[in-house]
Amino acid sequence: MADFRALKDKIAIVGVGNTRYGNFPETDDYGLGADAFRAALDDCGLAKDKIDGLLVCRIPYYARMGEILGISPRWTIPLPPHGRMSSMGIIEAMAALEAGLCDYAALIYANIGRSRRVNYGGDESPNVWDPWGYTSPGAAHAMMFRRHMALYGTTTRQLAEVSVAFRRHACLNPDAVMKQPFTIDDHENARPIVLPLRLLDYCLINDGAVCIIMTTKERARDLRKAPVQISGIGAREAFGNASLSNYEKDFWYPQLQEIAADAYGMAGVGPGDVDALMCYDNFSPTVLFSLEGLGFCPRGESGRFVEGGTLQVGGKLPTNTDGGHLSNSYMQGWALNVEAVRQLRGECGARQVPDCEVVQFVAATPCSRSIIYTRG
Amino acid sequence: MSAYAKPLPKLDTLNRPFWELARDHKLAVQACADCGDRHFPPTPVCPGCLSKNQGWEVVSGRGTLLSWVTFHRAYWGGFAGDLPYDVCLVELDEGPVLVSNLVGAAEGGFQVGDRVEVIFERATDEITLPKFVLAR
């Protein structure tokens, strides 16, 4: 019987690249994707012709991307423009590389939501609940956070710790979009969007692209930089509330518990071994739900757990050291996986976590995933 | 009388019975005649047993407030005049979870776990929206 845990330490990320992040109406998804691809190739020293696997996300047409890059791979997957796709794509590429469906996979993500004025709500994303005025993924997270407040006594001041920590990290990241620090009181007084969430609980909307190049551990040895290996993975879906898009009554706790058991078990580490956490932060409450689900703190205690700068570099659990979606860039999980690689390589400058050996990515979504990265 | 400016449901073969019953001030959910599974929004086959033998069951209209949020942003022009407005999440006693609006409750006057019951608000000749009030 095949067992996914046999993939432990077999596949590595060898090259990462990103564009600048901001508002770029002069280019498009393909132009940004090509820039990220060039940067990732340069990062690992691989010739373009070696790329025989292509995974694209939020890019309109995979074949046009291939045409532009001048590659015709033997393995291609297009993924839809949903935030939850990054770790899903990395895990798919792992399996394809292990199976020999390709030898070197390039995973390219691009987003032009800022320059094209994407709203993530209203008529842009019709839903069965529109007649009652219910729309946007932020509203679903507000609904979940209100429930978390009622069940566990979590406060918006505790929630602010998440946004404050990530903004502090963004101030240390030259690539980040937002570089003005703010306080818990600033968070409390920010413009309300869908209460209990305010502006500083929402991810950014910006243009940019990310590319990740993956191969097997053996092939990785011949490349420019030390490989970062994938030591553990976990995956569970929760589709029972799909019509309440992004809402999950149990905060994805059962799924995340199963993912934690799989990923930690496969990697042979536990939450206490994690030097840095990269946590999908479309909205700040997702971070609290992730911390509880993975077992960094007991259920219902994430609010108290994050108090006092726990998530900041120098704190107990440095999280989203690049600034995350809230303050670095809305690359829908892809840039957080790049940050995991850079932390393990020791490339993060002022925001570097000392002696960083184990970095975990997690996305608490209707398709929850976690990946544990270690030095190869 | 001015035209209704908020989004309206698109009626199709699957959801039409829900809206016809709502116009008669009845709240209904889809129910499977084979396994009894009740759900909303409606599905072409039963998510429990995949049967196509499904109908609509009028429910009590009573439920529990799971959560609520307050919109301070209007994603549609039709809601701009209502800002800020509340949207609630109700778990019906029969099981399914609905998104709706909580009507006539003052801020601070309700909490997660409160009992609620359905009322009906006419939007157009064709569409009447089920909404909720705190249970008496």
Ligand SMILES: [Zn+2]
């Ligand atoms: Zn059934």
